[in-house]
Amino acid sequence: MPWSPFDGERRRAHEAGIWRAGPIWMASDRPLARLVGRPVAAFLRIEAAGGVLLLLAATVALIWANSGWSEGYEALWSTELTIRVGDFELTEDLRHWVNDALMALFFFVVGLEIKYELTRGELRDPRSAAVPIVAAFGGMAVPAAIYAAINAGGAGADGWGIPMATDIAFALGVLAVLGRRIPPAARVFLLTLAIVDDIGAISVIAIFYTEQLSLPWLGLALLGILAVIVVRRMRVWSLYVYILLGLFVWIATFQSGVHATIAGVVLGVLTPALPLLDHDQARAYARASAPDQFDPDELRRFRFLLGESVSMAERLERALHPWSSYVVLPVFALANAGIDLRGGVLGDALHSPVTLGVAAGLVVGKTIGVFATSWLVVKCGLGRLPEGTSWSTLSGLSMVAGIGFTVSLFITGLAFGPGATVADEAKVGVLGASIVAATLGALILIVVSRRRERGSSSGVEVVEGGGDGPLGRRPQ
Numbered sequence: 001m002p003w004s005p006f007d008g009e010r011r012r013a014h015e016a017g018i019w020r021a022g023p024i025w026m027a028s029d030r031p032l033a034r035l036v037g038r039p040v041a042a043f044l045r046i047e048a049a050g051g052v053l054l055l056l057a058a059t060v061a062l063i064w065a066n067s068g069w070s071e072g073y074e075a076l077w078s079t080e081l082t083i084r085v086g087d088f089e090l091t092e093d094l095r096h097w098v099n100d101a102l103m104a105l106f107f108f109v110v111g112l113e114i115k116y117e118l119t120r121g122e123l124r125d126p127r128s129a130a131v132p133i134v135a136a137f138g139g140m141a142v143p144a145a146i147y148a149a150i151n152a153g154g155a156g157a158d159g160w161g162i163p164m165a166t167d168i169a170f171a172l173g174v175l176a177v178l179g180r181r182i183p184p185a186a187r188v189f190l191l192t193l194a195i196v197d198d199i200g201a202i203s204v205i206a207i208f209y210t211e212q213l214s215l216p217w218l219g220l221a222l223l224g225i226l227a228v229i230v231v232r233r234m235r236v237w238s239l240y241v242y243i244l245l246g247l248f249v250w251i252a253t254f255q256s257g258v259h260a261t262i263a264g265v266v267l268g269v270l271t272p273a274l275p276l277l278d279h280d281q282a283r284a285y286a287r288a289s290a291p292d293q294f295d296p297d298e299l300r301r302f303r304f305l306l307g308e309s310v311s312m313a314e315r316l317e318r319a320l321h322p323w324s325s326y327v328v329l330p331v332f333a334l335a336n337a338g339i340d341l342r343g344g345v346l347g348d349a350l351h352s353p354v355t356l357g358v359a360a361g362l363v364v365g366k367t368i369g370v371f372a373t374s375w376l377v378v379k380c381g382l383g384r385l386p387e388g389t390s391w392s393t394l395s396g397l398s399m400v401a402g403i404g405f406t407v408s409l410f411i412t413g414l415a416f417g418p419g420a421t422v423a424d425e426a427k428v429g430v431l432g433a434s435i436v437a438a439t440l441g442a443l444i445l446i447v448v449s450r451r452r453e454r455g456s457s458s459g460v461e462v463v464e465g466g467g468d469g470p471l472g473r474r475p476q
Helices: 009-018 031-044 049-065 070-077 094-119 126-151 157-164 168-181 184-208 215-233 239-256 261-270 279-289 296-307 312-336 345-350 353-379 391-400 406-416 421-457
Strands: 080-085 088-093 460-462 473-475
Touching (some): 049 070, 049 168, 049 312, 070 094, 080 094, 094 261, 094 406, 126 157, 126 184, 157 184, 157 421, 168 391, 168 421, 184 261, 215 239, 345 353, 353 421, 391 421
Antiparallel strands (some): 460 473
16 A cells, blocks of 8 residues: 555654655644645545535525625626736636636646547547447437527527536536446446537537637637647647647637637647657666666656656646636636526526526436437447446436536526526526436436345346346346
8 A cells, every 4th residue: 555645643654754844734733734634635636526616616606696795796707807918908807707718728628638538538449439429419419409499589599509518527526426336437428428518519619609700810829729730740848838829829719709718628639648758668767777866957857757658638637627626617606607586587587488498408308318319329239338337327327417517607608698687597597407407317326226236135137128037137
């Protein structure tokens, strides 16, 4: 078992020989570090932590927007912030800075996940990826069709893209809370589905929610992307070069009229997913050639050698994922989930076709779209269910896919703009439907897991969709 500086007794036993001037604050026995610091750090390592913080931020936003300090809520997020460099300046309110700039970081991390899945994950094997990929398209098309049918010709017709997206943080958070009840392959299925879902949502944002297009700025954005590709081919490996190019691409995309978060996705996908150096050979070389003492130059060389045996995409995702999950998404929820439900707004929303369309699309449309297309792909022999996953488990996963918080709220702002009545009605639908989908999906998965556990304890395996006997049950 590897030793950790936070291991209590073993830490204290080794402390004198390791720390030159005592342990770092987090590893110390100070009350604040022991009672607050380490428990918080342990919580943030849990997969569900991001979803919990997202939910807390949304709850705070709702309470704030419906309290006596509601004017302060709107005043804060309407505050303008200007960045000026010479004659060039960008002026947006804080809500738009969150939605356009901070969310670009979130979508950059999504792009890194997409790149990893395409090169080393589930999307690399077409047969393994066939079911979640097709299911993602079904889970986008059916909700959009349901919403469009309910709101055809109405004031909310432009919001058909709202119920298309699955929230990765919340959906995986639900599975994390359920723990070992969920087969590992089922988690990969939902992650793959959510990633493909995000690709679809990003495409919808770029194509259908771009109002005014500036061709010169768009040309500069494409030129910046081409520059990233060129310096990659030249094997330029300085992170600062890519940061400068990334900022240029983001500004040009923002000015072009295409939503700036698209730049984050593109840059994430362009990030190298293969390491510069072979992992095993780099470590073997380091062990074989390590001198007894290092001078500073040798330390830098060995640090580079070992560091570059891990891909840039993996290192960036590891570094940025905490910021995305624990800062960007909660701040986004705080800025966008504050709906003033007073004065009959909630009652009007419950009778609004926009609210009904969003809720029906996420809860009913997602479940039908994901489950039906998965069944079709498997029955046609084009793919297979994830290992250890039954059709009942898939029905629960399909329901969980109806959690559409982050990107759904994001598209709501693009479709209707902040402050519009239909925007508030759509947000009510998103919040309500996400709660229903999470609750029902979790209940289905709990019931299925308990039935599987009872079958295992009785010495009988429950096999859905077939088996040796007429009831699909066979002895173990």
